[in-house]
Amino acid sequence: MSVKDKGTEQLIKDTAKKIFFAEGKLHATTQDIADAAGVNRTLVHYYFRSRKLLFEQVTEEAMDELRHIMSDAFTGKQTFQEKLKKLINAFMDQTIAFPYRELFLITETNRYDTEHADEVHDTHTKPFLAEIKAEMDKGAIKAMDPRHFMMNLFSLMAYPLLSSKLSKGFMKITDHEYVKLMKQRKQLIFEMIYPQ
Amino acid sequence: MSVKDKGTEQLIKDTAKKIFFAEGKLHATTQDIADAAGVNRTLVHYYFRSRKLLFEQVTEEAMDELRHIMSDAFTGKQTFQEKLKKLINAFMDQTIAFPYRELFLITETNRYDTEHADEVHDTHTKPFLAEIKAEMDKGAIKAMDPRHFMMNLFSLMAYPLLSSKLSKGFMKITDHEYVKLMKQRKQLIFEMIYPQ
DNA sequence: TTAATGTTTGACAATTTTGTTAAGCAAATG
DNA sequence: CATTTGCTTAACAAAATTGTCAAACATTAA
Structure with a gap:
């Protein structure tokens, strides 16, 4: 099962983890994460409400x-x-x-x-x-x-x-x-x- | 010689180091630094031109x-x-x-x-x-x-x-x-x- | 097919953070 | 005393970032 197949919500979360945990880019913005995941930034808010909640979940x-x-x-x-x-x-x-x-x-x-x-x-x-x-x-x-x-x-x-x-x-x-x-x-x- | 006596430029730099290195607040803004140093934020720019240059110096x-x-x-x-x-x-x-x-x-x-x-x-x-x-x-x-x-x-x-x-x-x-x-x-x- | 539901998007608004400017102030120098 | 110099401030402008919304789109169920 590829990263993409897991649905957008999981894709965003996995991409965030990759940026934070693998690349060490702790200052990444929601835009950075959306870009890396290849999705519209609004989806970050659609699935996680806010940047803070995404961070908390991660x-x-x-x-x-x-x-x-x-x-x-x-x-x-x-x-x-x-x-x-x-x-x-x-x-x-x-x-x-x-x-x-x-x-x-x-x-x-x-x-x-x-x-x-x-x-x-x-x-x-x-x-x-x-x-x-x-x-x-x-x-x-x-x-x-x-x-x-x-x-x-x-x-x-x-x-x-x-x-x-x-x-x-x-x-x-x-x-x-x-x-x-x-x-x-x-x-x-x-x-x-x-x-x- | 106290921290204050070293002049404002040094005070700002020392305060930034304290926030970053001692407290681990890596996301601190120039406002955070200025507040902690008890000076006006404009002074950060007066002495270091930009946030980025202060960071580079530190x-x-x-x-x-x-x-x-x-x-x-x-x-x-x-x-x-x-x-x-x-x-x-x-x-x-x-x-x-x-x-x-x-x-x-x-x-x-x-x-x-x-x-x-x-x-x-x-x-x-x-x-x-x-x-x-x-x-x-x-x-x-x-x-x-x-x-x-x-x-x-x-x-x-x-x-x-x-x-x-x-x-x-x-x-x-x-x-x-x-x-x-x-x-x-x-x-x-x-x-x-x-x-x- | 139609309706319902969930997903995606672009445009816009709000907020936060950074950077600039001009004016005020104080010390010290002539 | 007037002037220069460096320091400080508040007000403003610009940029970056986050958050909202309504409309478009797709998928599925009725």
Whole structure:
């Protein structure tokens, strides 16, 4: 099923996500989005009422996507090591496709001072933190505040893709080389986080 | 010398940096900046001609600040270990004060497709990468592409501060606790990067 | 076919943001 | 004291962006 076949509403939303999350153009106007989607700008208002509501919907769905990564990876009876690999694999794939998704969320939450869902913690994050703690007690990974562990993990996965333009400039890395480096990171991050 | 005493031009620039880099309000208008600085908006145009020129100046100075961190830390005859500590200390302090500085640079470079300074590499980054490589050859740190090492380092330093709102939400961390965690990271990052 | 329903469009209005101008003001220089 | 100079302001103009509306169009059901 192509992007076009999903109907105009979905097309507009997907195009907005592409512009925000993949291209990192956070200042895109409704006109920019309509143009990229190849539709009349009025349709943005027809389907979403206002620019703000489109943004809110996109933001909410992006938050959901983030939430689900952890619940997807950390359910089931696999070992911690296997779950961790699954998490790294899924998150990296998504972040390669949409490097600026979190950047969008951060700037949007800074824009208006919206507090975001609290129940997330209990359902998704808390079990994850508990498993980390258990793994530390076993001595499998270095003891530290599990929240530091989690921050380290997500930092190593997200930041290099978020800052690719800066990194390319500072380290003189070509686009081609950068892709190669990013592909190596799944394994590399696992080894840093979970030393053999 | 207080912020006010530096003259209006500097005051406007400093206020803009505070809004962009400290508060992460990337969509701030010239009116927002003028209000925060307590001056008439016309002064923004008087001193900087246009919004775009103010942004370019702020961007350029932020790039310079980033460049200097590495040259500052990596000149002199200290050991690699000492230089690394110096770098972590300086970068973390700056990032705690201005967590969104890089976020601003990333979105601005995404906005217009500006290529950024190449000579940076030779003067600052290349010697740093060479020292990393030497340290790996000595066996002091785990062997990998030195560029990965550098990415890891900056990821661990920058990302948790950049994403503090998301992290606080997902892990239910209070503002107070977050500050405490961030203060611990200087040491923690050094230990992750440079295992004893 | 006709009516009903949902979709798309262009023209227009409103709002927000940026940029310009001329005049006022204050310090300091002759 | 008069003048120059740089700084500041309010009022206005221009541009960019968002939002509205009625009419045209297409699709489906009666």
